[in-house]
Amino acid sequence: MSDVIDVSTSRYPELGCYLLPGHTRTPADLLDQVRAAEALGLGTAWISERVDVKEMGVLVGAAAAVTQRIRICAGVTNINTRHPIITASLASTASRLSGGRFALGVGRGIGVSMASWGVPVATNAMLEDFAGLMRRLWAGERVFGHEGALGSYPYLHQADWLDEAGRIPLLLGAYGPKSLELAGRCFDGVILPTYFSDAAVSRSVEHVRRGAELAGRDPSKVKVWAMVATVCDPDEERRLRSIVGRMATYLQAPDLAELLIAINGWDAAVLDDFRAAPVVAGMRGGIDSTATLDELREIEKLIPPEWFPAAVGDAATCAQRWLDQFKAGADGMIIHASTPQQFERILPEYERIRDTAHLAGRGKPPA
Template sequence: MATHPGRPAYPELGCYGLAGHTDRPGDLIGEVRRAEELGLGAIFLSERFNYKDAAVLSGMAAAAGTTLGIATAATNHNTRHPLVTATMAATMHRATGGRFALGLGRGFAPLFDLMGVPPITNAQLADAFAVLRRLWAGEKFAHSGPIGDYPFLMPLGDLAETIPLLMVAIGPKSQALAGRIADAVVLHTYLTDEAVARAVAIIREAAEQAGRDPATVRIWACTAVVDDALDEPTRLRMTVGRLATYLQGYGDTLVAANRWDPELLRRFRADPFVSGFGGAFDAVGTVDDLARLTATVLPAEWLGAAITGSAADCARQIDHQFAATGVDSIIMHGVTPDQLAGVVAGYAAVRSAGHDRLPANPGWTR
């Protein structure tokens, strides 16, 4: 497929870099280049405390590409000093010519407990957003608030950057907060179209109530896209394994957001195979393990929240999701740019009008 110089062909589409688990962070360089060849608009970088440091990966992505928007989705404000986070984002934004968005989220409270780090609250997120914006504006100030007490916060030298802040949100309270404070929102994977549409309505209404123009908040759906051309182990890991892992970690929130039956979640968790499983299903589950889940305790209806089928079918479903949900953009989650090549080619044939106005920076709408 031909390279699209200067501007992404599909600024409304994004993917994750190093999707899932990896011990080969250097692969990101090739993924960024391939994403640009395909014409994708943005690459999102998650963080794991092993080989996926968000700051390092962001720098790699900036060096590897010239048109692709870059966003952390997400890192956490409580694992770095606010001045360190502000510095990282300002460096990235300047190095990319304005293609970087800093994305923050709530993270995983049980992991923070093990680390001895206070869990993140919505009040802390709002405070962190405000502090970061003041630092990027070059202010020097003392701060005492939900994120902590800091005798004196100051950029070391002149700083004047306008950097979009993105927030990852699952439940309605987080979605409403994002509408009030964020420039962009990334919704969670395995939300149904109905749940995504509800989230869009919550975010836009909260933005309006906060005196903001709702249309300026860029909303990204994050949808698993699994082409039938992929091998069976990969398809199972990206669908069954990924959903089961989410249910292991924060199933109550995901089930509530989708208005699924909580009794089915209770049965899933109570199943001896699930409760005794040693690790995350998408990381260590075998084909037999994942097939067993679908045959016993994982409802087929829940797996329907992913986009699956032939490359052409996936492309049509992606295009349909814009109209069905009202999102501005879609992250095709769980797959590498190479694995998306057929889907992107199919999307070019069915793409609806109206997306070209979007900038490459995934945090802005214009």
Template sequence: MEFCLDLSHHPWARSADPQRAAREAIRIIEVADQAGLHSAWLSEDPDGWDAFAVLGAAANRTERIRLGTGVTNPYLRHPVLLAMSAVTLDRLSGGRAFLGLGRGQPEWYRVSLGIETGQPLRALRETIALLRQWWQPPYRASSSGQFRVQDWRLAFGPVQPSIPIYLAALGPRALALATSQADGVLIADFASEPFLRRLVPELRRKVEMAGRDPDAFSIFVRTAITVTDDPEPILERRKSLLALLCTLPGMARQLEVPGFDVPALIARLREVMRTEEVLARGGGLSAARELGDLATARRLIPTELVAAVSHVGSAEEIRARLRRLAEIGVTHVFVAPPGDLDPHAYADLVARIRP
């Protein structure tokens, strides 16, 4: 089992010192690199940073850690820009780039940004096909579908034979696309053990049915591992994240927790967060925070439910949970950023929780 780092632009938005926040982001990736983490994933939404710019800066300050998006999409970046950005990062990093790809939230792009979204799954399928063409000699690609590309050639390709593509997926059709076309899948935060116990063997079986090697297919699960003896404040903060993310369409599939009526809870949360109204306006997560009632949402969410789908607690508790995930077949998990820890202390923390 490998450990990964998950970073977003939110610290930049909260910081009163922009340059310090930028330096801190690079320092965190440097520490993760020196501590031996597998990869750094930088989120990319249309209200935050340019993930590839940050990753390019980190490429010059790191040696081993793999660098990529977690995730971007073909609406924010046309497939040719995705191809160019990933190849540029791969060359800057000496062959350490990967691409985390997802469908994005279509309402943001269609309603607020005036981008024709078409069919999101079709857009992903065509994007992957185009990228595979652009990353192989002679670096020429064509498509007659949603993206009409007419024999467009790039000047050069990546350092790697092909840059890995990991698809963020939860629904059956997106998962089918991942198992047939991608190099791995990224499962969203708040995935329960019962959900993963059912899903992971099915993914392996579908990869094999597609004529591919299931052992070469990576399964990343956003776990947000936090080692602490005082889990309550962290679980309380995660209630807000659950209310913001799991109320989006299709984003609560992974919340399979026996003893809780999750569909009823999500329906109620969508009411208090005014999710339908926010999406109809094309609003993003900042709009959800402004219009929704997060205080009521947190009161509605049982702490026991959040604890069941969070990896927050002592090193011993987390190691036991990760051992079960490894037995299920999960290959990569995410650990919280190092904070003030130096590389040695961060590496020691990872060693303490490694199953």
């Protein structure tokens, strides 16, 4: 493919940010956010998907159309809520549209949502099958009689002239040890969830590297992205909605919350008490999008302070928390819970303590 854009010229290739972080009713806000992220020199813009006004294909296309250098990353979409040929086409189109700036991040989905839609939660075998199938389709291969964990497909093909294989990094959103080792075995990168402690990031990196080594791959080629909820100089409402509400919503989610608790080494009994509390049990919908401020104040009392390994405070404090994640072993760091306009003031402090020699030793910017 010609006219591939060199994204390594970004000022901070190791930094990314989520666009439309959390709940939104105005997806057009993404346009100003991605322009601002690019102007600040961030290497990547990440787009999460929700089934309301945050459909991945639309948002990726919009972000690519109004930028020139920043990498546009799906982070993440499910592997089995679209037919695989449609997902392959979304990625091929986004890659060509953006000049090779697109990366596809996928995950297994949330069990309760998948059950309500009548869609099975993806297994590790399905994720591995998906990764192999995408790369074959992106290479223009004609796939006959595919029988795998992902499904049975008599014939799949995009176009003979496609050469996107190797140009579209494929990343996995992963929590547990088995998923992290799977990512090391057959993905190009890993997206860790928000609220991983520094110790949890280190353990996750070890799992990814082990998976790569067992598969005979170069462990340094599989890039690990940490994610840090960040709010600089927040007032009470912003802190409650961006930090407390976000964590509380994660704790609502069956299975995912248990994985988060386990990898951080936290007390599972606290989670049981949290879910049993009337203010949580009576919540109709995700806490981050439905709770009042008074409810969030009550919910905060149910969660231990150490369960918020986030970047909260003045610019210097936030910058140090970012740096801590790199010291823990992350190759890249995704800023969550804030827009570029909100975290811009942290960048001069980060510039002051940024370990450029350490980052240079990690090779090319993370996928």
